[in-house]
Amino acid sequence: MPSPRHKVxxxxxxxxxxxxxxxxxxxxxxxxxxxxRNHHLFQPLLYQVATAALSPSEVAWPIRHLLRRQGxxxxxxxxxxxxxxxxxxxxxxxxxxxxxxxxxxATGAQDSYFGNDEWKRFAPGLKTVEDATAIRRxxxxxxxxxxxxxxxxxxxxxxTFGIIGAGPTGxxxxxxxxxxxxSSIKGQFHTLDPEALRVVLIEGGDRVLSxxxxxxxxxxxxxxxDMGVQVELGxxxxxxxxxxxxYGKRRxxxxxxxxxxxxxxxxxxxxxxxxxxxxxxxxxxPDLTVPGLPNVYVVGDVAKVxxxxxxxxxxVAPAAKQEGQYAxxxxxxxxxxxxxEPFVYKHAGDLATxxxxxxxxxxxxxxxxxxxxxxLWGIAHIYFLVETRTRIFITLSWLWxxxxxxxxxxxxxxxxxxxxxxxxxxxxx
Amino acid sequence: MPSPRHKVxxxxxxxxxxxxxxxxxxxxxxxxxxxxRNHHLFQPLLYQVATAALSPSEVAWPIRHLLRRQGxxxxxxxxxxxxxxxxxxxxxxxxxxxxxxxxxxATGAQDSYFGNDEWKRFAPGLKTVEDATAIRRxxxxxxxxxxxxxxxxxxxxxxTFGIIGAGPTGxxxxxxxxxxxxSSIKGQFHTLDPEALRVVLIEGGDRVLSxxxxxxxxxxxxxxxDMGVQVELGxxxxxxxxxxxxYGKRRxxxxxxxxxxxxxxxxxxxxxxxxxxxxxxxxxxPDLTVPGLPNVYVVGDVAKVxxxxxxxxxxVAPAAKQEGQYAxxxxxxxxxxxxxEPFVYKHAGDLATxxxxxxxxxxxxxxxxxxxxxxLWGIAHIYFLVETRTRIFITLSWLWxxxxxxxxxxxxxxxxxxxxxxxxxxxxx
Numbered sequence: 001m002p003s004p005r006h007k008v009x010x011x012x013x014x015x016x017x018x019x020x021x022x023x024x025x026x027x028x029x030x031x032x033x034x035x036x037r038n039h040h041l042f043q044p045l046l047y048q049v050a051t052a053a054l055s056p057s058e059v060a061w062p063i064r065h066l067l068r069r070q071g072x073x074x075x076x077x078x079x080x081x082x083x084x085x086x087x088x089x090x091x092x093x094x095x096x097x098x099x100x101x102x103x104x105x106a107t108g109a110q111d112s113y114f115g116n117d118e119w120k121r122f123a124p125g126l127k128t129v130e131d132a133t134a135i136r137r138x139x140x141x142x143x144x145x146x147x148x149x150x151x152x153x154x155x156x157x158x159x160t161f162g163i164i165g166a167g168p169t170g171x172x173x174x175x176x177x178x179x180x181x182x183s184s185i186k187g188q189f190h191t192l193d194p195e196a197l198r199v200v201l202i203e204g205g206d207r208v209l210s211x212x213x214x215x216x217x218x219x220x221x222x223x224x225x226d227m228g229v230q231v232e233l234g235x236x237x238x239x240x241x242x243x244x245x246x247y248g249k250r251r252x253x254x255x256x257x258x259x260x261x262x263x264x265x266x267x268x269x270x271x272x273x274x275x276x277x278x279x280x281x282x283x284x285x286p287d288l289t290v291p292g293l294p295n296v297y298v299v300g301d302v303a304k305v306x307x308x309x310x311x312x313x314x315x316v317a318p319a320a321k322q323e324g325q326y327a328x329x330x331x332x333x334x335x336x337x338x339x340x341e342p343f344v345y346k347h348a349g350d351l352a353t354x355x356x357x358x359x360x361x362x363x364x365x366x367x368x369x370x371x372x373x374x375x376l377w378g379i380a381h382i383y384f385l386v387e388t389r390t391r392i393f394i395t396l397s398w399l400w401x402x403x404x405x406x407x408x409x410x411x412x413x414x415x416x417x418x419x420x421x422x423x424x425x426x427x428x429x
Numbered sequence: 430m431p432s433p434r435h436k437v438x439x440x441x442x443x444x445x446x447x448x449x450x451x452x453x454x455x456x457x458x459x460x461x462x463x464x465x466r467n468h469h470l471f472q473p474l475l476y477q478v479a480t481a482a483l484s485p486s487e488v489a490w491p492i493r494h495l496l497r498r499q500g501x502x503x504x505x506x507x508x509x510x511x512x513x514x515x516x517x518x519x520x521x522x523x524x525x526x527x528x529x530x531x532x533x534x535a536t537g538a539q540d541s542y543f544g545n546d547e548w549k550r551f552a553p554g555l556k557t558v559e560d561a562t563a564i565r566r567x568x569x570x571x572x573x574x575x576x577x578x579x580x581x582x583x584x585x586x587x588x589t590f591g592i593i594g595a596g597p598t599g600x601x602x603x604x605x606x607x608x609x610x611x612s613s614i615k616g617q618f619h620t621l622d623p624e625a626l627r628v629v630l631i632e633g634g635d636r637v638l639s640x641x642x643x644x645x646x647x648x649x650x651x652x653x654x655d656m657g658v659q660v661e662l663g664x665x666x667x668x669x670x671x672x673x674x675x676y677g678k679r680r681x682x683x684x685x686x687x688x689x690x691x692x693x694x695x696x697x698x699x700x701x702x703x704x705x706x707x708x709x710x711x712x713x714x715p716d717l718t719v720p721g722l723p724n725v726y727v728v729g730d731v732a733k734v735x736x737x738x739x740x741x742x743x744x745v746a747p748a749a750k751q752e753g754q755y756a757x758x759x760x761x762x763x764x765x766x767x768x769x770e771p772f773v774y775k776h777a778g779d780l781a782t783x784x785x786x787x788x789x790x791x792x793x794x795x796x797x798x799x800x801x802x803x804x805l806w807g808i809a810h811i812y813f814l815v816e817t818r819t820r821i822f823i824t825l826s827w828l829w830x831x832x833x834x835x836x837x838x839x840x841x842x843x844x845x846x847x848x849x850x851x852x853x854x855x856x857x858x
Contacts (some may be wrong), residue, residue: 055487411468
């Protein structure tokens with residue numbers, strides 16, 4: 001059924017896809033936004049769901065709800081399995097097809113285990129709401145199992161938490177796990193000692209937060225150690241199993257491992273039948289289109305884009321947003337017969353929290369660290385949240401944790417509604 | 430290892446077990462509270478999680494956290510599989526044993542399908558947090574599938590929701606599903622009509638809320654119909670399958686069925702090697718102990734207790750609380766050599782909401798209905814919530830929904846962290 005208006009199909013409701021849809025609000029086009037999930041996820045705060053500070057519904061909102069005031073967009077929950085660029089159709093599961101005039105691919109990244117996919121079972125990553133609640137369950141169950149365990153070796157392994165990768169996610173998780181563990185144990189477990197909790201952060205590079213200025217890396221390293229995090233640099237992981245991690249010549253006995261070491265682009269290059277770059281990314285033209293496919297835009301983590309100085313545009317939310325907005329403008333400019341300017345990335349800065357009351361921010365021209373950075377980090381994140389309700393509730397949640405130390409979302413829940421054995425997880429892993 | 434002090438083991442962290450533990454706060458005893466879950470669940474509001482008004486962490490709190498200020502209690506997350514009444518030991522999974530001097534069994538009820546356990550797959554009940562999120566997923570996925578469906582018959586079945594059982598849970602779910610469906614569809618689904626949503630409430634008895642005064646039943650029946658709920662009385666369900674429900678001589682085509690028709694006690698009688706009453710309950714002595722086992726108390730849904738007028742004590746939260754408190758007092762009275770008075774149940778009243786702004790309350794001596802009852806219902810529930818934080822957050826959540834109509838927790842999430850196919854659920858069911 002041909003559309004009378006120019007039809008834009010957007011695949012992916014993350015930062016890239018959502019900002020593209022919103023930037024087309026006043027455009028004379030019909031938009032279909034397709035996502036496998038019904039919700040947009042505010043990934044920068046996902047680690048707080050994994051560590052029981054926030055609830056899933058505080059960081060994820062139905063895409064339909066976010067776009068409810070935009071008449072020219074139809075939201076479709078569905079799984080895209082390919083693109084027919086000849087027929088200009090997106091292929092969905094169950095044989096459905098959705099025709100397009102312009103296509104925006106914004107499907108994001110997924111965890112990459114560098115060819116060791118068998119590690120995933122023992123070391124989940126943190127990309128989805130389910131990942132976050134699964135990690136929360138693992139963390140809390142380890143404490144419960146430690147409370148019941150009488151063997152000191154086994155108890156030690158249960159109270160040890162390994163994080164692989166010391167980028168912002170790894171650093172934020174390490175700090176938050178120390179705080180969750182200590183605040184949970186204190187006064188609530190009779191046989192556990194808060195000081196027995198051990199968080200080990202393993203990084204292959206020679207410093208934490210390698211994207212940041214060296215001074216901030218060093219500051220973060222020291223702040224983590226002051227909190228009690230054991231930082232292991234320059235160590236490559238050689239295996240992960242149910243009992244622990246082998247790295248360098250060492251072995252860490254732990255029942256809980258989290259993967260924060262690497263991501264790869266979703267397999268969009270396969271859909272288009274083109275060759276992907278390293279990490280699955282697609283090297284796009286200066287207008288973010290796929291070479292040879294001038295009506296197919298790629299934005300966000302899948303797009304390989306360079307900055308003016310030659311460095312790659314990082315895989316962060318602001319970059320995906322800027323690219324989504326750019327693609328929307330390029331589509332409109334083309335429809336209006338205007339010339340399309342090349343995409344230029346504006347880097348606002350890098351930021352990471354280290355724990356309650358400490359953070360680092362690298363603006364390039366200036367650097368901030370400590371509690372001032374932490375407050376700025378908090379205010380910035382609340383500002384960037386999409387909805388008023390969420391702003392109010394997250395502010396209150398944080399304030400509550402700040403004042404009382406109580407984490408509200410310390411629930412161990414299971415996937416299957418009929419599951420009768422919440423404890424098996426620990427034994428199986 | 431014998432305890433120097435009298436040792437009380439409580440099995441179950443619901444209303445009965447938790448109130449027993451709290452009532453023993455100042456007692457000179459050692460308490461061990463064992464639960465399969467790490468959280469206490471505020472079941473009266475669970476239907477609001479199933480209908481996306483509240484988050485799981487707003488109605489469930491870690492038991493450890495609730496008892497953190499009580500030095501004489503140790504919380505153990507574990508699954509009880511039996512009781513050795515000779516040795517006075519509770520048997521846990523994996524061979525662990527926990528000795529007791531006094532035992533309080535407060536394990537609650539589970540869904541009962543009256544011998545048709547195969548229905549459970551198609552008609553989940555509402556007893557756990559996982560049940561609630563599973564129902565939420567089913568409800569929201571049905572709307573998503575309807576939006577994609579072009580066949581009018583199939584679409585009609587997807588937009589039809591069947592609830593079996595018109596007690597308070599069934600009535601509350603029916604009202605909340607109408608509101609969730611209409612508010613979700615309105616402006617957010619392009620091809621669906623809010624008026625096409627159909628909620629059918631099927632009840633075997635001759636009126637809704639059969640425990641309430643007839644006048645309130647009639648009022649509720651009319652209020653439900655005014656909201657658009659189709660009420661079917663005096664109809665016994667003969668089968669439930671993936672395509673719908675057969676009841677009486679009729680057939681309802683629906684993809685979403687919820688079971689609110691009956692519960693049975695958890696299999697505590699088996700643990701004790703005694704004969705259970707109808708519905709798995711244990712007929713206890715006037716002091717809530719098991720006949721022949723004067724140090725084993727049974728409280729809550731498992732205990733079969735009569736009121737002064739001969740009617741049974743209902744399976745509601747206030748009854749479980751009173752029984753738990755009574756058991757705690759009886760244990761202390763015995764230890765002090767005092768005489769133990771028999772348990773007397775005080776019935777505060779029955780209450781149920783019908784939807785936004787309407788409820789019924791039956792105090793016995795007086796009846797309230799409409800918006801006054803609704804406000805009283807809300808205030809009473811906020812008052813009975815356990816924690817200050819929850820009171821604040823639930824009040825704000827309700828206020829937000831009341832003022833804006835936006836339900837915050839409309840997330841479709843999956844059990845398995847690695848699941849890639851959130852849509853399959855609909856096809857399978």
